[in-house]
Amino acid sequence: MDVSAVGMTDPAGLIFTAAALAGLSGLPGLLLRHTVGLGQKIATLALTLSGLLGLSGALTLIIHERTETFTINWTLPFGPCEMAIDPLSALFLLPIFLISACGAVFAVGYWPATHNRATEPKLTFFFGLLSASMALLVTTRNGVLFLMVWEVMALSAYFTLIAEHENREVRKAGIVYLVATHTGTLALFVMFALLRGTTHSFQFPASNSLPAAAFPAAVIFVTALFGFGVKAGLMPFHIWLPAAHANAPSHISAVMSGVMLKMGIYGIIRIISFYHTPPLWWGILLLAAGSVSALLGIIFAITQRDIKRLLACSSIENIGIITIGVGVAVIGQATHNPTLLVLGMAGALLHMLNHSLFKPLLFLGAGTLIHATGTRQIDRMGGLARPMPVTSLFFLTGIVAICGLPPLNGFVSEFLLYLGFFSEARTAAVPYLAMGAPLLALIGGLAVICFVKLYGVAFLGLPRTAEAEKGHEPGWQMLAPMGVLALLCVSAGLLPQVMVNLLRPALFTWAPELAGKYDVIAAVPPLRWLTIAGGGVLLLAGALSVVLRKRLRSAPVAGGGTWGCGYLRPASSMQYTASSFGDTAVNLFGGVIRPRCANPVLPGYFPRPEVFASNVSETLLEQMILPLFRVTGEVFSFLRRLQLGKVHIYMLYIFVTLVLLLIWAY
Amino acid sequence: MTDILIHLLLTLLMPPLLLGVIGKTKAAFAGRTGAPFLQPYYDILRLLRKGSVFSDVTTWIFKAGPVITLAATCIAALLIPLGNHPSPVSFTGDMILFAYLFALARFFTMAAALDTGSSFEGMGAAREATFSCLAEPTLFFALIALSRMSNSLSLSTMLNHYSVTDWLRSGASMLLLVGGLFIVLLAENCRIPFDDPNTHLELTMIHEVMVLDHSGPAFGYILYGAALKLFVLQAFFIHIALPLKTGNSLLDWGIFIVSMLILATIIGVVESVMARLRLVRIPQLLVAASILSAFAMLLILR
Numbered sequence: 001m002d003v004s005a006v007g008m009t010d011p012a013g014l015i016f017t018a019a020a021l022a023g024l025s026g027l028p029g030l031l032l033r034h035t036v037g038l039g040q041k042i043a044t045l046a047l048t049l050s051g052l053l054g055l056s057g058a059l060t061l062i063i064h065e066r067t068e069t070f071t072i073n074w075t076l077p078f079g080p081c082e083m084a085i086d087p088l089s090a091l092f093l094l095p096i097f098l099i100s101a102c103g104a105v106f107a108v109g110y111w112p113a114t115h116n117r118a119t120e121p122k123l124t125f126f127f128g129l130l131s132a133s134m135a136l137l138v139t140t141r142n143g144v145l146f147l148m149v150w151e152v153m154a155l156s157a158y159f160t161l162i163a164e165h166e167n168r169e170v171r172k173a174g175i176v177y178l179v180a181t182h183t184g185t186l187a188l189f190v191m192f193a194l195l196r197g198t199t200h201s202f203q204f205p206a207s208n209s210l211p212a213a214a215f216p217a218a219v220i221f222v223t224a225l226f227g228f229g230v231k232a233g234l235m236p237f238h239i240w241l242p243a244a245h246a247n248a249p250s251h252i253s254a255v256m257s258g259v260m261l262k263m264g265i266y267g268i269i270r271i272i273s274f275y276h277t278p279p280l281w282w283g284i285l286l287l288a289a290g291s292v293s294a295l296l297g298i299i300f301a302i303t304q305r306d307i308k309r310l311l312a313c314s315s316i317e318n319i320g321i322i323t324i325g326v327g328v329a330v331i332g333q334a335t336h337n338p339t340l341l342v343l344g345m346a347g348a349l350l351h352m353l354n355h356s357l358f359k360p361l362l363f364l365g366a367g368t369l370i371h372a373t374g375t376r377q378i379d380r381m382g383g384l385a386r387p388m389p390v391t392s393l394f395f396l397t398g399i400v401a402i403c404g405l406p407p408l409n410g411f412v413s414e415f416l417l418y419l420g421f422f423s424e425a426r427t428a429a430v431p432y433l434a435m436g437a438p439l440l441a442l443i444g445g446l447a448v449i450c451f452v453k454l455y456g457v458a459f460l461g462l463p464r465t466a467e468a469e470k471g472h473e474p475g476w477q478m479l480a481p482m483g484v485l486a487l488l489c490v491s492a493g494l495l496p497q498v499m500v501n502l503l504r505p506a507l508f509t510w511a512p513e514l515a516g517k518y519d520v521i522a523a524v525p526p527l528r529w530l531t532i533a534g535g536g537v538l539l540l541a542g543a544l545s546v547v548l549r550k551r552l553r554s555a556p557v558a559g560g561g562t563w564g565c566g567y568l569r570p571a572s573s574m575q576y577t578a579s580s581f582g583d584t585a586v587n588l589f590g591g592v593i594r595p596r597c598a599n600p601v602l603p604g605y606f607p608r609p610e611v612f613a614s615n616v617s618e619t620l621l622e623q624m625i626l627p628l629f630r631v632t633g634e635v636f637s638f639l640r641r642l643q644l645g646k647v648h649i650y651m652l653y654i655f656v657t658l659v660l661l662l663i664w665a666y
Numbered sequence: 667m668t669d670i671l672i673h674l675l676l677t678l679l680m681p682p683l684l685l686g687v688i689g690k691t692k693a694a695f696a697g698r699t700g701a702p703f704l705q706p707y708y709d710i711l712r713l714l715r716k717g718s719v720f721s722d723v724t725t726w727i728f729k730a731g732p733v734i735t736l737a738a739t740c741i742a743a744l745l746i747p748l749g750n751h752p753s754p755v756s757f758t759g760d761m762i763l764f765a766y767l768f769a770l771a772r773f774f775t776m777a778a779a780l781d782t783g784s785s786f787e788g789m790g791a792a793r794e795a796t797f798s799c800l801a802e803p804t805l806f807f808a809l810i811a812l813s814r815m816s817n818s819l820s821l822s823t824m825l826n827h828y829s830v831t832d833w834l835r836s837g838a839s840m841l842l843l844v845g846g847l848f849i850v851l852l853a854e855n856c857r858i859p860f861d862d863p864n865t866h867l868e869l870t871m872i873h874e875v876m877v878l879d880h881s882g883p884a885f886g887y888i889l890y891g892a893a894l895k896l897f898v899l900q901a902f903f904i905h906i907a908l909p910l911k912t913g914n915s916l917l918d919w920g921i922f923i924v925s926m927l928i929l930a931t932i933i934g935v936v937e938s939v940m941a942r943l944r945l946v947r948i949p950q951l952l953v954a955a956s957i958l959s960a961f962a963m964l965l966i967l968r
Contacts, residue, residue, distance in 0.1 A: 440801035445799025461783030551883035556717035576788020
């Protein structure tokens, strides 16, 4: 391979250096196994440096609206291998480098080498590899290289995910992930093969260069939606997601949810960009998939009692919202409505960035809670705001942001989507799309239920168990990344103009036909008003709290217990729990969630002790997909005879296959 | 300029009066003299001077709750046009911010309630979260219908667009909208039949139970915030239900004040003649309200 003249100071050079640094970051740790902790320190340093280099490179490219293209001369028979960083790639590079660096620093406190001698070197190595593969993924422009990097990403994610593989539940989550991701990859093989059939090259076609009406376009789109949808966690392909995110170490969950899911979104956006005026039904399909994911994702999140499973389900919701945005943009493109296109795509890309800030923040916060209390069950926490004030403040920032409430960043992206729906309601002849606004409002309301529950039950009130009483503030390595992300959430919420300017070049890349018209539309969303209103809320709240403090000082203030409505022996176990908080909502959506309760019968006046259990199952996985796999496994069990467990036999198989292929080719 | 000044003065001074009017109406129905109209003002001033009791369980969130709730409601009050006058702050998409500021306020009220660790307040918070989530789509269905009818994306033009002729032209959809929004008005402000602001049976309440532990100045903030929310949502409702306008600025202010007082009286009447609904019926009524305004939207969109 020979990469033609990439300088170190050149932004693209910075990005590739950063990727290489990330990819190799874990290698010293694998070699220096006798000096415990040195490898992790080197890796953290390398990933932080890689983050800084990569971010500065990507930001430079975005600000100058430049596209850098390189050709790698490889000897593989898949045509020229092009690497290119256009603003769209650069935009996706931002979260990759930022969250990897944050995760690496967090890991020093969360997964210290001294306590995890066996797992740490491997975890660090694959973490770096995951980060590097994602960075390469968004820059490659060749289908075959894309699939190779995709596979490296999928496998390194698998190996980081099963860090605690002695636990059966972790292994099971790993297997489900592995099967799901490879099913998706299979669809991508089909897609890239069909794409090659259209363009006669594995090279990615230029933006807007393919006609969408031709035959394979529809199949390519559907297979892409399936293949990338599995990675992104769109419903109904989300089955791997909750268990995988719950069982991975927290900084891995942060990277998986904050960044890796977005690779699926990147793929969908990139594939659509090849086509000139995609048909309307593409947009409708995306919109439908997004709406179902968003609504069901948040409903499932309400029922969860495991903090990381809850956050994972909410990722499904957020991916759904992003997909709604992409769908709106495609509908805009199909109906030649630039306002809809711009608002939809800007909303989607902004929500992608926002979600990659607040979700890792929450996952790192969840990691801090698990680190302090040793449990993932929020019903066993409680009262943690008292011993962990800083964590609780950062976590609250993430919670307000993820609920989409002003003045934080989650609101801005939803604001753009709402504007899209409302502009459609105002002008379109038959505004079906307007129905999106009440739907988004319902999703927002459900998100508030879910996250008030999470924050209230974990951080507020009294400690529910002895574990919760052990709550303590973690070291700076864990607080600093959360602080950075919380700060970014606040500033992105208060300065939405800056964020929209960042994604403007990416939007042009996606829809080059708009390049001249955007300024007209940029005038529509008056984002500076959001700055003013958000600042107004904060200033007014500040003023009111000064007044309150003054009033409190001038009159006597007494302490005491919480008013128990006359009951004199309140106990911490009497507090509202996560299950009871969500119960009203869960009952409303009982038809979708199907909560299962084992209600014991208590006979007689002095019944024996009985056990009550309630759980929410993953209906799709447990009722449909696992039985299907079981049947498939039985039907194809005869193939097991080929499986001998001897490596040389497998090599023989490969050789025989190659010979057969050679014979077939001639 | 004068209009903005009047807007600010009315927003600052009028809200507690509405509570007074509702109280007086209910007293009249019960055959009592009732507290004076200005009683809510005395209550708030008294609370601001009083000492406080803070539960040992609570953290700073407990104090932040009333502060942020009031701040968000105040900013929302700047976005709503009063009577036939534009609001001081208006921009494209301000209705979305308007709706979400109330969500922000609600979020912090619920967080403050959960901060006490009381199961009663947890109960209230859970109910508030669920019911408001069901009320949210109603508001957005209505906003879409309004945006379509007025061909605008801002509350000021959207709401000031209406006149009596709209009632004559598309009366059916207006009637449906008014029905849906009236239900939301009552539910959002925790009035009967959804919630009883006067009851002392903590088990049955929603909003009041969430603020059980607040006292002194912080409770004063809450009381004023609740009155302000009633004021803002009433002003929103009046635009659609009673779109009377003359064109004369002062006369329009007079009409606005009178119609606000009439609406407060109507709420008082509703509270006097109705009983509180059973808790399981509340979601049904809220969903019905959503469907009413969805019908209105369909009629207008078609």
